[in-house]
Amino acid sequence: MKYWRKPLDFGDVKVPHGEVRILVERCKGCGFCVEYCPKDVLVMSEEFNKKGYHPPKVVKAGECVNCNLCEMICPDFAIFSVAVSDGDAAGAAGSSPEAAGADPRPPERELRRA
């Protein structure tokens, strides 16, 4: 993000990081998640799922802020986001085993929503 002035609490504010999970076979390719993701993390993929729809794919994994907007707007319950606790881009890339097996509803997310 670009700032014209560095915010005074810049050091204290932690931007949450998330990782997107896609249930490819449920997706009907509506594009809602791609259209409304505020960070443009997703694009429609060229690939097909079993039913012949194009699911979304992640192109800017490190940018996801775990706002779960894609999860809320998806009419097919096909996408959701989980918090990446250490907040670094390596975790957001989905390669760490602990991220893959993480609880889908970590406590940070509950707090943030309340």
Added chain:
Amino acid sequence: MSTPAEHPEVLPEEHPVAPYIRTDRMPHIWCPTCGIGTVVKCFATALAESGLDLNKVSVVSGIGCTGRVAGYMKLDGFHTTHGRAIPFATGLKLGRPELLVTVFSGDGDLVGIGGNHFIHAARRNMDLLVILVNNFIYGMTGGQNAATTPLTAKTSTMPYGNFERAFNLPQLAASCGATYVARWTCLHIRRLTKAFGEALKRRGFRFIEVITPCATLYARLNKLGSGLDLMRFYHDNAEIRHGADTREVGIAFQDRIVCGKFVDEEQPSFLEMMHEHYRKTLGSKYVPTPPEGGWLHE
């Protein structure tokens, strides 16, 4: 990892909505870019945030695309005959007053076929949360003209455009006595979820109208593109006006959609009035239904 094929295996049970929907019935039958699923997700999120005991929440639907909701949600539910969701829900609430009874159905079902039930449940201030998904048309039955179809919109039974005047649903509900009346589109995910959460806590007849895209019939017959195009249309044309006069929130064809919370007031509900009346007139002879549902519960 960014392409679906290489994406790590994700199990359906991992999705946060999994405790609220019948995962074995997914994918659901709703068309691509239909908005009903989004409304279900918002409702499930509101339920999760409310912390309510899911054994005490039930959902009743009628016939139609939205009528499928009762079957897809992992709550006690009933899929009634066309238009009869409200009478069934009324019976359920009176027989088991401890339940939180939700009616989840479409415009054709609730105010077309079942319009009479709707106005009387509102008049009685029956303890129901009524979620009406309005897509301006009869979807499942083939795109016939509905009581909510805006003037000049084309439907399969009005191929030259609709010349019947449409219901203004918030006005209908408010004038019949509903104590909570709101309207959102399924693009307003956060506000809709908040409205569901608020209405879950209220008593009496609560009515939430949710405007959703019907890509297969309404959008196709009117050449409006896909559901995504309709979502973009909502983005540009929805106007939030809390407390607006419900007489002024009617929807014209492809015109602005006034959203917001229009009515929120406390009024004695049907059950409260019944108990009070019988206590007054019958005195000690009156044995009210126990809050836990009486003998049905034993």
